[in-house]
Amino acid sequence: MRFPRAALLPSLIASLLTIAACSKSTPTATEVAAGDKDISGAGSTFFYPIASKWADTYKKETGIGLNYQSIGSGGGIKQIKAKTVTFGASDKPLSLDELNEAGLIQFPAIIGGVIPVVNLEGVTPGQLVLDGKTLAAIFVGDIKKWDDAAIKALNPDVKLPSADIAIVHRSDGSGTTFLFTDYLSKVDENWKGKVGANSAVEWPTGIGAKGNEGVAGVVKQTAASIGYVEYAYAKQNAMSHVRLTNKAGKVVEPGIASFQAAAANADWAAAPGMNVVLTNAEGETSWPITGAVFVFFHKQPVKPENLTSAIKFFDWAYGKGAAEAIALDYVPMPDAVTALVRQLWKDSLKDAAGQPLYR
Amino acid sequence: MNQVASVATSAPANSITASALRRHTLWDAVLKHGTRSAAITVLLLLGGVIATLVQGSWLSLSTFGPEFLTTEKWNPVSEEFGALAPIYGTLLTSLIAMLIGIPISIGIAIFLTELCPPRLKRSISTAIELLAGIPSIIYGIWGLFVLAPFLQAHVQPVLIEVFAGVPVLGTMFAGPPYGIGIFTAGIILSIMVLPYITSVTRDVFETVPPTLKESAYALGCTTWEVVRKIVLPFTSTGVIGGIMLGLGRALGETMAVTFVIGNAHKIAGSILAPGTTISASIANEFTEAETALYTSSLISLGLLLFLITFTVLAIARLLLLRLQRQAGK
Numbered sequence: 001m002r003f004p005r006a007a008l009l010p011s012l013i014a015s016l017l018t019i020a021a022c023s024k025s026t027p028t029a030t031e032v033a034a035g036d037k038d039i040s041g042a043g044s045t046f047f048y049p050i051a052s053k054w055a056d057t058y059k060k061e062t063g064i065g066l067n068y069q070s071i072g073s074g075g076g077i078k079q080i081k082a083k084t085v086t087f088g089a090s091d092k093p094l095s096l097d098e099l100n101e102a103g104l105i106q107f108p109a110i111i112g113g114v115i116p117v118v119n120l121e122g123v124t125p126g127q128l129v130l131d132g133k134t135l136a137a138i139f140v141g142d143i144k145k146w147d148d149a150a151i152k153a154l155n156p157d158v159k160l161p162s163a164d165i166a167i168v169h170r171s172d173g174s175g176t177t178f179l180f181t182d183y184l185s186k187v188d189e190n191w192k193g194k195v196g197a198n199s200a201v202e203w204p205t206g207i208g209a210k211g212n213e214g215v216a217g218v219v220k221q222t223a224a225s226i227g228y229v230e231y232a233y234a235k236q237n238a239m240s241h242v243r244l245t246n247k248a249g250k251v252v253e254p255g256i257a258s259f260q261a262a263a264a265n266a267d268w269a270a271a272p273g274m275n276v277v278l279t280n281a282e283g284e285t286s287w288p289i290t291g292a293v294f295v296f297f298h299k300q301p302v303k304p305e306n307l308t309s310a311i312k313f314f315d316w317a318y319g320k321g322a323a324e325a326i327a328l329d330y331v332p333m334p335d336a337v338t339a340l341v342r343q344l345w346k347d348s349l350k351d352a353a354g355q356p357l358y359r
Numbered sequence: 360m361n362q363v364a365s366v367a368t369s370a371p372a373n374s375i376t377a378s379a380l381r382r383h384t385l386w387d388a389v390l391k392h393g394t395r396s397a398a399i400t401v402l403l404l405l406g407g408v409i410a411t412l413v414q415g416s417w418l419s420l421s422t423f424g425p426e427f428l429t430t431e432k433w434n435p436v437s438e439e440f441g442a443l444a445p446i447y448g449t450l451l452t453s454l455i456a457m458l459i460g461i462p463i464s465i466g467i468a469i470f471l472t473e474l475c476p477p478r479l480k481r482s483i484s485t486a487i488e489l490l491a492g493i494p495s496i497i498y499g500i501w502g503l504f505v506l507a508p509f510l511q512a513h514v515q516p517v518l519i520e521v522f523a524g525v526p527v528l529g530t531m532f533a534g535p536p537y538g539i540g541i542f543t544a545g546i547i548l549s550i551m552v553l554p555y556i557t558s559v560t561r562d563v564f565e566t567v568p569p570t571l572k573e574s575a576y577a578l579g580c581t582t583w584e585v586v587r588k589i590v591l592p593f594t595s596t597g598v599i600g601g602i603m604l605g606l607g608r609a610l611g612e613t614m615a616v617t618f619v620i621g622n623a624h625k626i627a628g629s630i631l632a633p634g635t636t637i638s639a640s641i642a643n644e645f646t647e648a649e650t651a652l653y654t655s656s657l658i659s660l661g662l663l664l665f666l667i668t669f670t671v672l673a674i675a676r677l678l679l680l681r682l683q684r685q686a687g688k
Binding site (some may be wrong): 045071072073074075077078164166171172173174175195196197198199200201202203206207208209210214217218221222 | 432433434435436437503504507508511535537538539540617618620621622623624633639642643644645646647648649
């Protein structure tokens with residue numbers, strides 16, 4: 001009996017504590033000690049695929065590397081505030097007050113869209129049409145069956161089953177969830193009061209799945225389900241997407257044209273700190289759940305030479321990077337907006353001597 | 360039980376000189392201080408972890424007070440947080456894992472030590488060790504894409520139908536069959552704790568002196584009686600240790616559970632419904648927790664998990680002490 005008592009317990013204690021400790025590890029981003037001019041960034045997971053694609057091409061063209069850590073938008077904001085990275089990226093813009101307090105500027109880098117997807121027998125991709133209020137009523141749990149009168153009214157020609165709606169949402173905090181819930185909050189007072197908009201919310205009903213791939217997987221496996229994923233996911237997985245009625249009352253198809261329309265119709269110049277969330281945008285062709293990834297710079301960086309490289313990188317991304325963005329199902333910023341951003345760089349980014357870093 | 364401690368000191372007798380003695384003393388001192396500082400490092404690390412957790416969770420604990428433990432609400436928008444649902448999920452998934460995992464593990468261990476032909480023994484043992492080596496993310500992905508759809512299509516509808524209308528069980532297995540949820544997480548966990556409990560129990564079963572078992576067989580005991588009356592009482596401490604090791608893993612397991620639990624901060628009557636555990640909530644929400652209170656509430660969950668694992672250990676310790684006292688009588 002000596003063996004278990006003497007040898008087992010201490011190792012047992014150690015393992016238990018290790019297990020407990022491991023589950024609390026927090027993501028951190030550390031600045032890479034690579035070349036001086038290398039750029040480090042952290043934040044939005046949505047930005048990651050295009051950021052790494054851009055980094056790859058940019059490295060080949062200029063020899064300057066970019067290390068982007070997709071630790072989440074919240075993490076990106078924390079890291080840029082702590083000055084451990086040259087730029088932070090978030091799916092959710094900061095208000096002008098928050099920017100000034102931290103000495104930051106923000107600008108949109110790329111656009112993406114969120115698409116409701118369904119798994120309904122006999123319904124082809126794009127056949128189903130929903131409007132914001134109906135979508136909110138489904139996700140809040142007021143509309144429980146697919147053959148509800150509200151859905152039928154929008155889809156007189158679609159044969160809808162009398163099945164219970166299975167709702168699938170993101171389980172992890174995410175910019176996708178922020179755009180989706182922000183849209184529902186803008187179009188539906190009931191949603192705004194009961195749930196609200198955030199990267200994670202208290203869902204009234206449904207099940208959570210981790211990541212876009214998780215939501216896509218569960219929707220595909222579950223009959224009569226509805227979820228929401230990023231556009232690229234819906235497209236690449238050939239999922240049955242939903243068309244939405246936008247603010248102008250027109251039914252629109254999700255796609256690069258309708259996302260870009262939403263971005264072009266927004267009044268970026270008038271928004272303080274470029275704080276624009278593109279959901280429920282004006283314009284007849286605008287997709288209603290569109291959003292931009294916002295990038296943050298320090299106005300007075302610790303290392304101006306790093307920021308100069310970062311500015312050059314985003315300047316390049318706006319120009320030559322656009323084609324690569326489209327190839328990955330992202331939407332490049334319209335020219336009118338990039339002109340505004342370049343002006344912002346000129347006006348507000350200065351080195352220690354007060355000279356503009358971007359000319 | 361009659362192990363004799365054998366001390367291996369066999370230096371040549373003629374080589375003991377003053378310098379050699381000094382050398383030995385020095386080496387002993389290095390060993391003593393070296394190992395002691397290694398041990399102290401562990402204590403410092405542990406203390407550091409506790410201090411960090413308490414400091415990080417201070418904001419949330421001082422805001423919500425004891426209600427943090429009794430509130431089911433978890434609303435990042437209005438910033439109202441309560442830990443009841445994750446605590447419930449953590450305990451329930453671990454309970455399911457233990458209910459499934461313990462009988463299977465002990466069954467495997469008994470088969471391996473008492474009944475298994477030697478050739479098969481090696482391959483089964485290797486398979487179990489390999490099971491322990493699979494990273495938890497693989498369990499998570501397998502759970503989401505293979506196990507959950509299987510349960511959803513073939514197991515859960517049957518459970519719902521069979522138990523419908525039965526008083527308590529009817530609520531426990533109420534629909535709809537989502538595939539992912541507390542039940543699926545419990546099953547994944549039971550598979551994950553199997554190798555831990557099995558390898559520990561197998562090892563302690565092997566410490567039973569053959570003379571004891573052979574005597575029992577000679578008296579005409581069946582295999583069942585030998586296991587029941589000789590092996591299990593002889594090794595009960597070790598078996599409980601193995602179970603606790605598995606329970607510790609189940610309580611803290613993060614990645615696999617995160618994939619299949621559904622992350623709903625709700626306590627549902629049905630175990631088929633989505634829920635959440637402490638570690639899954641942290642993993643799911645930490646990256647996007649922007650406000651100080653939100654982050655602090657997640658760290659408080661971490662502190663709670665720490666306390667829960669600590670309590671489990673303490674209970675295990677007490678159980679062992681009690682068993683030893685009984686054995687002494």
